[in-house]
Amino acid sequence: MTILKTNIGGAYLGIQDYDKALDYFREALKMNEVIRSQVYNSVLFNNMGIIFKEKDSCDKAFPYYEKALAIREQLRDTAGMAQVMNNMGTCYQLRGDSRQAIHFYKKAIEYSKSKSLNSKMLAAGALSEIYKKTANYKEALGMYELFKKLHDSIINIEEIQKTAGLELQYKYEKQIKENELEQEILLAKKERKSLIYLIIAGVFLFSFLIAILLNRNQHIKMREVKLVQQHLELEQKNLKLESRNLKLDLELRNKELATHVMYLVNKNEFIASITQKLLTMRPLLMPENKVWVQEIIREMKSNIDNTVWNEFEVRFQQVHEDFYKKLSEAYPNLTPNETKLCAFMRLNMTTKDISAITFQSVKSIQVARVRLRKKMGITRDDNLVTLLQQL
Numbered sequence: 001m002t003i004l005k006t007n008i009g010g011a012y013l014g015i016q017d018y019d020k021a022l023d024y025f026r027e028a029l030k031m032n033e034v035i036r037s038q039v040y041n042s043v044l045f046n047n048m049g050i051i052f053k054e055k056d057s058c059d060k061a062f063p064y065y066e067k068a069l070a071i072r073e074q075l076r077d078t079a080g081m082a083q084v085m086n087n088m089g090t091c092y093q094l095r096g097d098s099r100q101a102i103h104f105y106k107k108a109i110e111y112s113k114s115k116s117l118n119s120k121m122l123a124a125g126a127l128s129e130i131y132k133k134t135a136n137y138k139e140a141l142g143m144y145e146l147f148k149k150l151h152d153s154i155i156n157i158e159e160i161q162k163t164a165g166l167e168l169q170y171k172y173e174k175q176i177k178e179n180e181l182e183q184e185i186l187l188a189k190k191e192r193k194s195l196i197y198l199i200i201a202g203v204f205l206f207s208f209l210i211a212i213l214l215n216r217n218q219h220i221k222m223r224e225v226k227l228v229q230q231h232l233e234l235e236q237k238n239l240k241l242e243s244r245n246l247k248l249d250l251e252l253r254n255k256e257l258a259t260h261v262m263y264l265v266n267k268n269e270f271i272a273s274i275t276q277k278l279l280t281m282r283p284l285l286m287p288e289n290k291v292w293v294q295e296i297i298r299e300m301k302s303n304i305d306n307t308v309w310n311e312f313e314v315r316f317q318q319v320h321e322d323f324y325k326k327l328s329e330a331y332p333n334l335t336p337n338e339t340k341l342c343a344f345m346r347l348n349m350t351t352k353d354i355s356a357i358t359f360q361s362v363k364s365i366q367v368a369r370v371r372l373r374k375k376m377g378i379t380r381d382d383n384l385v386t387l388l389q390q391l
Helices: 002-014 018-035 038-054 058-075 078-094 098-112 117-133 137-205 207-284 287-319 323-330 336-346 351-358 362-376 384-389
Strands: none
Touching: 002 018, 002 038, 018 038, 038 058, 038 078, 058 078, 078 098, 078 117, 098 117, 117 137, 137 207, 207 287, 287 323, 287 336, 323 336, 336 351, 336 362, 336 384, 351 362, 362 384
16 A cells, blocks of 8 residues: 555656645555555655655755655665755755755765666756856866766667667567468478378279368468468568668667757857857956967867867768768769758758857858859759758
8 A cells, every 4th residue: 555655646746736745645654654664765755855845845855855865875775865866956956055956966976876877867967057057167068968978878778778679579579470370381281281191092982072172272272372471461561660660760860960969059159158258358367368368269169160060970971871972963063161051951950050060150151051052053942951851
């Protein structure tokens, strides 16, 4: 009954009916006094803390979090400790206590290790936001990169598990069908062999049975034809499943490319923000420091110019291998910059996103698109993005 009450309370917590959820969790605590399960107590205390946090009552939430944390420390449940640390960090963040919030989020990352990637990802994302708000951009970038890495790992693990499950299901069903077909073919062969013997015996004994035996032989042949048809149908299903797997793989690679593109956009916007702030504060610096700050700005812009396109092009060619070849065959007179612009538009990226990646103004991108349409001989009625996606 303790488990049932806990699960019902969890369901109400999921639909944000916090009062009913709290009632069920309190009933579960009373029932747990009989079996005295520390595991259930830690779960119930943590959930009750979550309820008060969601109701903007962090002062009431902390005692429950502390009870849950004490139990999980006793049980050496590091994954559970990381979860509670995250919840406590969130409460401190809501209260505006950045120092305490950072402390608990770091503890959450420490206890997560490799056992709880989700808790580690949530803590890294929260720390990135706190560091960004406190102008600690270096730490903010580090935590964001950790968050992004963990986020991609979790997505990849889910996709791999999903694909592996489909493959195992297919192999299992295929093996069953093949075994059934083999058994039926063997049975048909045995029946046909028996039929031949019966025909030989029937010639000497019962000539009138020949017609019946021939009819039986025809029936067996029809069964063999049916088995062959079933085999062909199984092969067709196999081809469809392979095609589906290829589509899933392409969709996964497209998602990874889109994620990477957005990462590049965010990275450039972040660097641009820092560069602008350095430019703003440059006049306030001493002469000997102005040269040093200008060098930092130059290196940051150089990093964008030299690495962003290379990173994008490698990812892009992994997904769309023949795009550049087809584009060159259809429009051999395009310049390298126009080829880059075509690649960005192939992904249906907006002018603003292209501007963020290339570090060019929106106006420059718009002018480049107009020139590209003229060079490719495309009228206003034609959709340039659709044309590129059909290559």
